Amino acid sequence: MSNATDESSFSYICSNNDGDLTCAESCVGLEECQTCACATVAIDAGGPWGQFMDVLFGLLPVIVLVYVTVKKNPWPTTFSLPFAAVMLFFIRLMYYGSDVILTCGAVVLGLHEALSPISIIAGAMLLFETMEATKCMPYMMREMKALTDGHPISECMLIFCFAYMVEGASGFGTPVALGAPMLISTGHPKFESVIVLLIFNTFATVWGAVGTPIWFGFAGLATEEEFLEISYKSAICLAIAAFILVPLTLWMLVPFRVVKKNIIFIFLSLLCVVGPALGISFVSYEFPSLIGGMVGCGLTAILINFRLGLAPLDPEDMPERDPKEIGSVSSHSLVAEYYSAVNSNGLKVPADDGEDMPHKELESDKQENGMNEEPQEAPPILSNEGPSEEGVEANLKIATENDDDPEMTATGGDNNNESEIRPGTTHVNSVEDFVDAALGPRKPFGMAYLRELAGRTFPIWGCVLVLIITRIPQIGIRRYLTLQTPYFEIVFNTYGTFRLSASLVFQLIDILTFPNLNWKYELLYIPFVIPFFVISVATMVIYRKSMTETTPLKVFSVVAQRLYNPLIALLGALALVQLLLKVSTEAPAYILGTILAQWFRQGFVVIAPLLGALGSFFSGSTTVSNLTFGTIQVIAAESIGVSKTSMMALQAVGGSAGNGICLNNIIAACTIVGLNIGEGAILGKTYRAVFSSTTISTIVMLALFIRFK
Structure with a gap:
């Protein structure tokens, strides 16, 4: 048989030298089969109906998935993603004629791969539930407000810098998992906050965790010098896109007139972040986002402190904030305690639509009481000394006992009633007052303040510090967390060979006996146990006396209950991803890419970043996107x-932008902040920024770097 092959159109199977396809029957093991002297036989990797139908069938699950996700009454991802995976499974078997063992093995691999994102989601949720339960989150939000004076632009830009830094340390969608709850905790709506953080995450993901999408995603395709070229070319594109798109993104949270008034501050803050990142990208492809984010956080804090470029806000310019969300993304928060106390005391709580305000009686209640003026309800009364061992619950009891005292229910507007307040107590008229009373008064700047600040922010800086230490190769810890040897193994017959190394790296080798179809889960390296679980438990121990309204067991229980739906969705998503990617030239992703390259020729430059975005849309990883389409991009460039x-670089930029429409990130963010909404509604907002980013990057690349022969 002929060994001549066209790699853009063919894949390979094994044959003995006589041409009989019976070699596998005589093999005694997988290793022998992989190293035998069989002839290489070329077979057509596409379907029987030509290239057009190859593309149509390859894209059909994608088209169906996008349609049912964004239509008026969208399917939940717990159904749409598994449905798309089942579609592609049968398309591979019935149209492409893929190997049955390979196709089934890809599904098994995808189900195992879902463990990585679901464990990261669980870790991030645990961290923030812990921060709420230990009152660290409301403290951080109070300090941020003290720094920003409630200025929404400065809050958003500070969180942008923070997310940029976390991306450089961790990747894996961690910036959205950490940043979205922080933005929501300043009182911004959940829906818009998730969208803003998803878009923010598109400007630094090109480098991911210490450059992984470049040095690992393009491994074997470029030299060290070429890695640097990819790095700085991507940085230039993303820097220009950031100066255009970030101000427009802020428009989702605040009126455009506020953005326009503070545009100098926004540009200065962006310069503090993307400037250092751009400079570092010329000499390193590992640390641009990490260093850029760290420098940006410090310099932006200085800008805020000295109000450089910040315009004072008029009262009518202040964005509407949901008082239920200030300092809260959890049922264990101080804000949840406040509204629970209001309910238990018989006070009126605003409806979910925000039309009613707390402490206001219904009109019918006022008429029954014979009151001409709207009375103020009795607020909880708390000690100025902060929470005691029994917490705020004992203090709330005082408020309940005094509800019938007319002298105690008169609050707010009448200054003459101030003399009626008992010594040592404070009337709590708002969520902010409640938080202040529970945390205690802010300390003046000094050693006591710095100690409290360091302690209460420990969950965040502790996570970032651990992520940096465990991910920078030069420190040397990373390799000990990812060692695959020594190991012990158990052979599960045709299911595969299970291995567990001394570094707790779980592996399943040769899934369903298909050669080199392997799964790996690095328990100590994936951001789950380290740092999220470890830091969460440490925080609970340090601030155990602050956990007056809950217990560690309840925190873990809340996290477990909220993981069910994301788990189902991610099982379907990762099965779909692996069916697209596996394996080599037989993969639908490879077939699609090579055919599109032939069709578009030089116009493929426009398609290149969209392929990158498509890869991230499904896989949730710029690294996986680069692994999937990197070879195709190189073949297309040369042809x-x-x-x-x-x-x-366009592939990397597209993969970075694709994190804004990545279903994994959307599901994770919505789960962590408790946002119950169809993913299609979020995609309908973020896709504009993604396509704008890829368009800007393409124009910049064409203008500065790309040369046609």
Whole structure:
């Protein structure tokens, strides 16, 4: 048989030298089969109906998934993602004629791969539930407000810098998991906050965790010098896109006139972040986002402190904030305690639509009481000394006992009633007052303040510090967390060979006996146990006396209950991803890419970043997107005479932008903040920023770097 092959159209199977496809029957093991001297036989990797139908069938699950996700009454991802995976499973078997063992093995691999994102989601949720239960989150939000004076632009830009830094330390969608609850905790709506953080996450993901999408995603495709070219070309594109898109993104949270008034501050803050990142990208492809984010956080805090470029806000310019969300993304928060106390005392609580305000009686109640003026309800009364061992519950009892005292129910507007307040107590008229009373008064700047600040912010800086230490290769800890040897193994017959290394790296080798179809889960390296679980438990121990309204067991229980729906969705998503990617030239992703490259020729430059975004849309990883389409981008660049590094940079930028529409990130963010809404509604907002980013990047690349022969 002929060994001549066209890698863009064919894949390979094993044959003995006589041409009989019976070699596998005589093999005595997988290792022998992989190293035998069989002839290589070329077979058509596409379907029987030509290239057009190959593309149509390959994209059909994607088209169906996008349609049912964004239509008026969208399907939940717990159904749509598994449905799309089942569609592609049968398309691979019935149209592409893929190997049955390979196709089934890809599904098994995808189900195992779902463990990584679901464990990261669980870790991030645990961290923030812990921060709420230990009152660290409301403290941080109070300090942020003290720094920003409630200025929404400065709050958003500070969180942008923070998310930029976390991306450089961790990746894995961690910036959205950490940043979205923080933004919501300043009182901004959940829906818009998740959208803003998803868009923020598109400007630094090109480098991911210490450059992983570049050095690992393009491994074997470029040299060290070419990695640097990819790094700085991507940085230039993303820097220009950031100065255009970030102000427009802020418009989702605040009126445009406020953005326009503070545009100097926004540009200065962006310069503090993307400037250092751009400079570092010329000498390193590992640390641009990490260093850029760290420098940006410090310099932006200085800008805020000295009000450089910040315009004072008029009362009518202040965005509407939901008082239920200030300092809260959890049922264990101080805000939840406040509204629970209001309910238990018979006070009126605003409806979910925000039309009613707390402490206001219904009109019918006023008429029954014979009151001409709207009375103020009796607020909880708390000690100025902060929470005691029994917590705020004992103090709330005082308020309940005094509800019938007319002298105690007169609050707010009448200054003459101030003399009626008992010594040592404070009337609590708002959520902010409740939080202040529970936390105690703010300390003046000094050693006591710095100690409290360091302690209460420990969950955040502790996570970032641990992530940096465990991910920078030069420190040397990372390799000990990812060692795959020594190990013990158990052979589960045709299911595969299970291995567990001394570094707790779980592996399943040769799934369903298909060679090199392997799964790996690095328990100590994936951001789950380290740092989220460890830091959460440490925080509970340090601030155990602050957990007056809950217990560690309840915190873990809340996290477990909220993981069910994301788990189902991610099982379907990762099965779909692996069916697209596996394996080599037989993968639908490879078939689609090579055919599109042939069709579009030089116009493929426009398609290149969209392929990158498509890869991130499904996989949730710029690294996986680069692994999937990197080879195709190189082949296309060489065939149409385009700079290889420029095409790979477009792929990386597209993969970074695709994190804004990534279903994994959307599901994770919505789960962590408790937002019950169809993913299609979020996609309908974020896709505009994603396509704008890829368009800007393409124009910049064409203008500065790409040269056609």
